[in-house]
Amino acid sequence: MxxxxxxxxxxxxxxxxxxxxxxxxxxxxxxxxxxxxxxxxxxxxxxxxxxxxxxxxxxxxxxxNVVTEWAKGVFAQSGQALFGLAELLTIQGMPDADNTQVLERALENLTHYVPLVNEVGVMDLNGRVLASSNGNRNAGANIGHTQFFNAFKQGGQQELITPLYWSDRNQHYYLYHGRRLDSPTGDFMGVVVSSIIPDIFADSLEQMHVYDGESIALVDSESRLIARHPALDEQFAVGRKIPSPQADQKLANEETAWSLKALSPVDDRERLFRMQRVGEYPMLAVVGIDLHELLAxxxxxxxxxxxxxxxxxxxxxxxxxxxxxxxxxxxxxxxxxxxxxxxxxxxxxxxAAFQTHLGILITDARGRILKANDTFTRISGYSEAEVMGKNPRMFSSGLHNAAFYRRLWEQVLKTGKWEGEIWNQRKNGELFPEWLTISAVYDTDGVLTNYVATMSDISERKAAEQEIHQLAFYDPLTGLANRRLFMDRMGAALKELQRHQRCGALLFIDIDNFKQINDTLGHYTGDQLLQGLARRMSQMLRDTDTLARLGGDEFAVLIEGVDSNHGQTSQLAERIANKLLAVLAEPVVLAEESVTITGSIGITIMASSEHNVDDYLQQVDMALFQAKSTGRHTVCFFDPAMQAALLAHVKLEADLRHALANQQWQLYYQPQVNHQGTITGVEVLLRWLHPERGLVSPGEFIPLLESTELINEVGEWVLEDACYQLARWAQHPRLSQLTISVNISPMQFRDKDFLQRVDGVFARTQAPLHRLKLEVTESLFVEARDYARDKMLSLKAKGVRFSLDDFGTGYSSLAYLAQLPLDQLKIDQSFVQQVLESQANAAIVESTIALAESLNLEVIAEGVETEAQQAWLLAHDCRAYQGYLFGHPMEIEAFEAQILGR
Structure with a gap:
């Protein structure tokens, strides 16, 4: 390999x-x-x-922990000494100011027994020093004005230790430890106080061994230094305040012990500190270690x-x-x-390249064949021996002239190569297309030595291209032009019209009732019919006309380049259309049965270059629609009025979608009265105040609302506004008895969310539902009567009443009339307005009234315009009316003014 x-x-x-x-x-x-x-x-x-x-x-x-326990022991000794002294004075009582020698000796002995205490003194109830372990040096001194003394006398403090306190007399810092003296009856009689010099703590700390970078200190509750080991220079002497915001925050939060990393205020080195309160005393034990030394x-x-x-x-x-x-x-x-x-x-x-799938010929510089491969033999039918030494012109098909070959060889000599499609002849005489490439070969000196030709048979590709073209532009069933080709030719016709002002005509042909043929005889028979009709219509047209099948049973004819006269073009198009109708009407034998069919044709004249293809297609489509609407088997020309009506309809539909958002809807109220002329309620009527057209007739926009399914949203808005109006009237004594009738569209009633929408309206408005009447029409009950009945019963359970509107004009049936939960029949105005002139209408109205009475239903007549009509209705037991005789539809302000004015 x-x-x-x-x-x-x-x-x-x-x-x-x-x-x-x-x-x-x-x-x-x-x-x-x-x-x-x-x-x-x-x-x-x-x-x-x-x-x-x-x-x-x-x-x-x-x-x-060790330092804390030791400091607590110091204060415990001082406290024990003060406790014993206090007990003694409580039993013996306080001495007189002139008889304190015995007490002073006792105090002096006490300092000998408790060496940690520097001095002990006794103060009377006014804060004056009675006796001191230092003799009479402090006699007469008074601390009654100090906060320390008042904490015992007035605050009831039993025992208290101060932070560092500076003594002006001794020029030294002390910690004072005091205890309250009480008489046997519990009355305050003085204070015993011991003073502790900070040097005691310093001496004790010096006895502890510290490691490199380690320090031990005691500070009071105000962050002032009491003692430190190792000792510091005079800059950080006893009593020097050492700022520490973290410690102040912890003390404020009443924490007892904590660790932190911080820069030491003493030497500005980062240390790890452990701080602990010394019991309940105003002192902190602080042990720090230098992190630099620690982490070495x-x-x-x-x-x-x-x-x-x-x-x-x-x-x-x-x-x-x-x-x-x-x-x-x-x-x-x-x-x-x-x-x-x-x-x-x-x-x-x-x-191996020489044996490629391409045919190869090699010639010398004069064009004599030197070599050919097997593929060339297979394509041309000639063997290598048969072509050796001959000129390639032997394969010429004769379809190309001498000028073609001259241009070919000129390009080869100029560029060294030619490539293109050419027709040649096989050995058996068959002509075939091939893709040929001719290359000139030069030696190193630039001298032409050979020509190399490669060729491939493209017969199959040409056939495939033709098939693709047929599928792309022609209908596979009938062989006629398809929609794509027809649109291309329409575009070309419009360009011709623009250049030479030559009119054309466009026809759309639709087979009437073609679906019935498919349904009864089958689709295969329907396809045979379409093929036969295509052949017939093609025979009726000129070669310059284009007949196309656009899809289904719809055909189109394009008549081009007729004349610049619009009238003559119209006459020609009409004659062709009538011929096509006649040929369509000829009987056709399908499935051994003779079938006669008809067609409808719409025509538009292409006489103006201002319109494009889509415009003319829209015009002829409207003309076809008009032809089918007028009874089929007819011809109809496009009328601009059709387009104007359609555009007006489309614009009205577009405006309709913005009416609710732009608050263009208005409710009008028409009074309903009884036989005494008293207004008992109103019917709500929807009006559309268009910004350009003014009030639009309900006959125009109601069908649009239903066709666009906007009736559900607009109907919900009408019902909600009416219910709010009922709720407002319920608060007014002269309006609270009025009812409101609201028309409900059958499409609105059939909506699956109708009950949910209505319940939402009732919940929001809190209207008195027994004053609400929903007017429905007979068309609602033609289909799904039981489904409508279930919805009506659900609303009836809430107190809503129902009135059957326009009774007698639809599919009146006693069957549904007896089964539905109705409360009222409304006689249509078309009957009411003719009761005096037409006996038939009078009989219908009279029968309707009798029917309502027999079914125990109320009856109301609408469209009452004259007193004579009311008198006739009253004489036949109709006691409720609505019409112009009693009031035109009006806005709510005018209606309420009319009621309150009466």
Whole structure:
């Protein structure tokens, strides 16, 4: 099996793509490994960091606990001493101011037993110092004005320790610990106070061992330094306020212990602090550790790990680069092997190319045939031996003249190549089309040496093109022009009209009742009929006329280039149309039966270039519609009035869709009265106030509302507005008894959401439903009477009443009249207005009244215009009326003014 150049090229391309894919894979694998290693080392360093922080936090928490317990012990000793002294004074009572020597000696001895206390004093109930462990140096001093003393005297404080307090007398900071003195009866009689010097805390902290970067401090509740180890310089002496917003916030939130990282205000180094309240005393124990010192070992490990990771990344990069170099070398070697294979394959291709599916002829520079391949033999029928040494003109078909061949060879000599379609002759004399390419071959010196001709038989392609053209432009059933070809020829006819002012005519032909033939005799018979009619009509037309089947049973005729006279063109079109009607009416034998058919023809004259194809198609379509509407088997010319009516109809329909949104609907109210002339209710009548046409007749827009299905939305709006009106009248004593009748369209009533819409209106308006009458027509009950009855019963259950409108003009039936839940019959005005002139109408009205009485239904007559008509109706027991005699339809303001005016 030989290797073709295409295979070699494909292999080279695949190898190159494989190398690129491998290179991308190696780089991606290296980057992924580097990413994973970075994540792993990062996670390890983070874990070690967290362990260092957690270990340090545990250590400083333990330190803080020790300091806290020790400080609480100091205050406990002071509190115990004050408690014993208070008990003694409670039993013995307070000494006189002149007899305090014994008490002072006792206080002095107390300071010896409790060395943590610097001084102890006793204050009477006014805050004056009675005795002190320092003798009479403080005698007479008074602290009655201080907040500290008033907390015991007035606030009832039992025991209290102050933050650092500066003593002007001793020029030193103290912590004061006081306890209230009460008499046996519970009355306040003074305070015993001990002073604790901060040096005691400093001495104790110095006894604790601290690590490098660690510090232990005590601060009061106002963030002032009490003691610190290691000690600080004078800039941070005892009593110096150390700002800490975080600590202030925690104290404000009454937290007892917390940890935080912050810059130390002492040395501006970041530390991890542990802060704890010392019991209930105004003191915080603060243990801090320098994070720089703490994390020194961690940073060293991080540096080592980073170096290790960098070395691994470099080793990985070197390995990936080495692997990629080997891949590149292997790819280059493979490419050179494939290039060698390609060169060998090209030699094989050159040998095999001559046996291609194309016919090949090789001639010398003078045109003598040197070689021909097997495909040429198969196409032409000549063997290679038969054509050797001869000139290719032996294959000439004779269909091309000398000028054609001269231009052919001129192009070959000029450009070195000619390509095109040509007809040649086979050995058996058959002419056939072929696609021919002639190329000139030159040697390295530019001298013409050979001609190479390649050819392919395109007979089948030409036949396929013809078939495609037939399918694209002709009807497959009748062979007539189809819609596409007909439209093209119409466009050409309009251009002819524009250039030469020559009129034309357009005819649409529709077979009357063709569907019945399909339904009764079958579609195959219907197709035979269409084929026969197409043949008949073609015989009646000129060669210049175009007959087309547009689809189904609809045909079209285009008459072109008749004359510039409109009248003559119309006469010609009419004569042709009558001929076509006559030939259509000839009996046809279908399925052994003689069938006579008819057709309808619409015509429009193409006399103006101002209209386009679509305009004329619309015109002839309207003319055909008019012909079919006037009884079929007739000819009808297009009348511009048709188009004007259609455009007016379309515009009215478009305006109708905006009427509700633009609030163009208005409700008018026509009174309904009883036999005494009292207004008992109204009928709501819908009016359309068009912005251009003014009031539009309901006869025009009601059918449009139903055909566009807008009747549901508009009808809902009418019902809702009427119900709101009923709700307003219910609040007025002179209008509360009026009823409102609302017309309901059959289409509206048949809507599946009708009950849901109506219930929504009732819920929103809260109208008195027993004052609401829905007027329905007889056409509602022609189909699905039981379905309509169920909806009526559902509404009747809510209190709604029903009136049958226009009774007697439709499909009046006693069957549905007896079964439906009606409350009223309305006699149509066409009968009422003729009761005095027509005995037949009078009898119908009289019978309707009697029928209503027998069915226990109310009856109302509409269209009452004269007093004589009312008198006749009253004489025949009709006691409710509606008509111009009692009032024209009017707006709500005018109606209410009429009622209230009466």
């Amino acid at each position: 030989s290797v073709t150049p295409i295979d070699v090229n494909d292999n080279a391309l695949k190898a190159t793509n494989a190398f690129r894919h491998q290179r991308r894979s190696v780089v991606a694998a290296y980057l992924l490994a580097l990413f994973v290693m970075t994540l792993l080392f990062g996670w390890l360093l983070n874990e070690q960091y967290q362990q260092e922080i957690e270990a340090a936090e545990s250590r400083i928490t333990a330190r803080a 070992a961690w940073r060293q490990r991080a540096l080592i790990l980073s170096l290790v990771m960098g070395m691994l990344a470099l080793l990985g990069a070197w390995g990936a680069r080495h692997y990629l170099s080997r891949l590149a070398l292997a790819q280059q070697l493979s490419q050179r092997i494939e290039e060698r294979e390609q060169a060998r394959a090209e030699a094989q291709v050159a040998a």
